[in-house]
Amino acid sequence: MSDSQAAIRAEALESLLVEKGLLDPNDIDAVIELYNERVGPMNGARVVAKAWRDAQFKSRLMADATSAIEEFEFEGGEVQKLVVVENTDEVHNLVVCTLCSCYPWAVLGLPPKWYKDPAYRSRVVREPRVVLTEFGVQLAASKKVRVWDSSAEIRYMVLPQQPQTWLGLDEQALASKITRDSMIGVEVLTDDL
Amino acid sequence: MTSEMNIELDEVLQPPMANGEVIFEEPWQGRVFGMAVALSRAEVFMWSEFQQSLIDVVGDWDRWAAARQADEIGTYQYYEHFSKALNKLLVEKSLLSEQDYSTRVAEFSARPHGHDHSH
Known part of the structure; x- marks a missing residue:
């Protein structure tokens, strides 16, 4: 058509x-x-920046993200329940919706085209490391990869790891550096961004 | 965070999609998306009902595509499925008649070339 x-x-x-x-x-x-x-990944970036700078906020975010982000008063959240999954030295998280296109709108806006494509939806579950390599992410073999399948009820967002050289930055500077792809899990933030 | 800081952040982050990408490739995609969200906000249907309709339509396509060779499938057009899911749900809820819809599509298709669309 x-x-x-x-x-x-x-x-x-x-x-x-x-x-x-x-x-x-x-x-x-x-x-x-x-x-x-007004709705887009700049919202999620503010949440991540605050979590990096404020340990109390981070623990509330990890325990109950839906309630923790209420203070931001984001619009457009046809989000039933938001769950934030944290990347660590041991685990890398990756988000998909295998059935259609479920995505945490309030924090990330609408999903990019590739997120909705059948190739990403099916391959990420089968061969996450290969897909990550295609996005330019090389993980140590010892690092676990966890794939989170979003649904109508639960939407996932990744809390990326903060590069060491960003430690002195304030929330605003951090938020401007945090990318959408890092919050889906198909990018690892690096010092030189 | 103070409200002053919110304002600064908003300015720093303009244009908002700089951290994302263009969300609608064609204006009609925005209209269809806008219709679905506006109808759910007006409680014509629940968002979860629309979501189920979309899962059904996409699932049908996935099964269709799985049984075919790559070169038979063509490009995946997400908003075609989104649009189909909306029509399907409205027909199921008796809010849209397929007859009225086909008639209207035929009428609009018959307009002289170069007709100035309303949006």
Whole structure:
């Protein structure tokens, strides 16, 4: 199907829903604006930066991430339950949704295209280390890889390891360096970023 | 964190998607996504119901693709599945008739070339 046909289908559906009084086009605009401008991985980056700087916050985050992030008042969280998994010297965590595209919107925004593709969804479970290598992540053989399959009920976010040279930075500087991919688990943050 | 710091952070992090990527490749993808979220916010359906519909549609495609050679499958178009899942759920809930929908698609398809779309 070409994009123009897809566009016509979307427009036809919208016109019918508006006629039936089920939708106001302004509400659609508001949703698009929210996800384009205010919801995205910059939110998760703030959470990670705070967890690195504030041990008490980190323990609350690890115990119950859904409640711990309430103080940020992020919008757009069609998130039922958020679980944060921590990368350590022993374990590297990786997030996927094998069934469709479940993703922690409030902290990471909408998922990148590759996250929704069948190749990533199926291969990450079968051969996580190979997939990680393709993303440029080389892990020591001794390091365990844990794959977390997101679902409608539970969304996962990775708490990446903080590079040593970032230890003196404040939350704001840290947040600007933390990448989306590191919070999905397909990137390891390094000193030179 | 103080509210002052929040404001600074917001400025530092503009444009917001600098840490991500363009989220909709075509405007219609944003419209379809916006419709699904707006309908769930208006409690026309629950988000979990939409999610199940999406899991069903994607699952059908996965099974279809698993039985075929790579060169028969073509590119995976996520928002085509998203769109199909929305239509399916609305039809199941009797909020959309397939007949009305096909008629409207045919009407819009028949518009003269160069018609100025409403969005």
